[in-house]
Amino acid sequence: MKFGIEFVPNEPITKLAYYVKLAEDNGFEFCWITDHYNNRNVYMTLGNLAAATNKIKLGPGVTNPYVRSPAIAASAMATVDELSGGRATFGIGPGDKATFDALGIEWTKPVGTIKKAIADFKELTAGKRMAEGAQLAVKPSAKIPIYMGAQGPKMLETAGEIADGVLINASNPKDFEAAVPLIKKGAEAAGRSMSEIDVAAYACMSVDKKAEKAKQAAIPVVAFIAAGSPPMILERHGIDPAKVDAIRAGLKEGNFGAAFGNVDENMLEGFALYGTPEEVVEKVKALEKMGVTQVVAGSPIGPNKDTSIKLIGKIIKEF
Numbered sequence: 640m641k642f643g644i645e646f647v648p649n650e651p652i653t654k655l656a657y658y659v660k661l662a663e664d665n666g667f668e669f670c671w672i673t674d675h676y677n678n679r680n681v682y683m684t685l686g687n688l689a690a691a692t693n694k695i696k697l698g699p700g701v702t703n704p705y706v707r708s709p710a711i712a713a714s715a716m717a718t719v720d721e722l723s724g725g726r727a728t729f730g731i732g733p734g735d736k737a738t739f740d741a742l743g744i745e746w747t748k749p750v751g752t753i754k755k756a757i758a759d760f761k762e763l764t765a766g767k768r769m770a771e772g773a774q775l776a777v778k779p780s781a782k783i784p785i786y787m788g789a790q791g792p793k794m795l796e797t798a799g800e801i802a803d804g805v806l807i808n809a810s811n812p813k814d815f816e817a818a819v820p821l822i823k824k825g826a827e828a829a830g831r832s833m834s835e836i837d838v839a840a841y842a843c844m845s846v847d848k849k850a851e852k853a854k855q856a857a858i859p860v861v862a863f864i865a866a867g868s869p870p871m872i873l874e875r876h877g878i879d880p881a882k883v884d885a886i887r888a889g890l891k892e893g894n895f896g897a898a899f900g901n902v903d904e905n906m907l908e909g910f911a912l913y914g915t916p917e918e919v920v921e922k923v924k925a926l927e928k929m930g931v932t933q934v935v936a937g938s939p940i941g942p943n944k945d946t947s948i949k950l951i952g953k954i955i956k957e958f
């Protein structure tokens with residue numbers, strides 16, 4: 640099992656660099672930086688992280704082809720590859736509607752758009768000239784692995800067809816029971832085997848020596864995940880839609896107490912990998928049985944990031 644860590648670049652990059660170096664020292668193999676227009680720039684962040692680390696692989700988790708063209712992403716990733724000495728990994732997804740609405744970008748045909756973007760990225764980073772004439776003047780040291788952020792069935796199948804890895808925003812084995820067969824279907828349609836694809840659980844993770852502290856730290860993130868989840872996902876995890884409506888209402892009014900007060904065990908089990916290191920080891924083993932090959936420690940990581948990164952380092956030693 641590989642382990643990654645996710646950071647949202649919404650705090651000083653110097654602080655992020657400290658955490659990513661700590662993660663590298665504790666055995667994490669991947670660092671994924673989220674990409675939303677309103678946070679710090681993902682590629683400038685990755686460039687700084689490259690300078691602050693030596694081994695950990697670095698990439699956007701995930702960018703999208705609507706806010707930046709594949710040529711700009713290819714140039715940026717070739718630069719990260721150079722700065723990091725060949726540790727660049729490229730995460731790309733269809734982006735989210737809220738972002739595109741806020742930027743006045745039309746979100747059309749995400750499946751076809753992702754396929755074209757990845758094809759163009761592969762051509763450009765291989766040094767080839769595009770039909771329209773575009774060509775990079777900087778060439779990465781080696782092929783840059785391409786991971787797709789995906790949840791929907793067609794996106795998961797597409798990832799099986801064309802990607803080296805899939806980053807799935809999920810923490811529970813039931814989600815991978817549903818997702819892995821779809822990735823497999825896409826892989827087989829493209830004459831590929833699942834062994835070529837890194838299936839990553841991009842999880843809401845919260846680890847602490849005290850289970851209750853880990854749980855309390857997970858609740859706010861779980862509330863937002865529940866609020867953004869479609870009915871099918873709520874049903875999969877036996878979650879009461881009325882409670883989720885109450886969370887949505889609380890978040891809308893800014894009444895976080897009311898919102899978080901409605902988070903229950905089903906939501907925590909469905910949407911988070913949380914508990915003591917011993918408890919989380921068992922939960923990671925359950926994901927491994929479902930075909931997960933990488934666990935990404937996403938927000939909040941735990942009540943205290945420093946302590947939790949070191950505790951997850953102990954978990955990593957169990958695999």
Ligand SMILES: C[C@H](OP(=O)(O)OC[C@@H](O)[C@@H](O)[C@@H](O)Cn1c2nc(=O)[nH]c(=O)c-2cc2ccc(O)cc21)C(=O)N[C@@H](CCC(=O)N[C@@H](CCC(=O)O)C(=O)O)C(=O)O
Nearest residue numbers: 673674701732734748749750788789790791792793794808
């Ligand atoms: C587009 C969407 O795909 P999806 O994979 O479910 O999208 C949900 C998320 O994966 C997507 O919003 C990601 O960008 C979210 N995301 C991030 N999004 C960000 O913007 N920034 C991030 O940093 C980020 C990180 C991230 C990490 C992991 C992860 O799994 C997702 C992450 C969808 O609806 N897919 C469906 C239907 C798609 C479809 O068939 N569309 C038709 C057209 C439909 C039409 O428009 O008429 C087509 O594309 O041709 C499907 O896959 O079955």
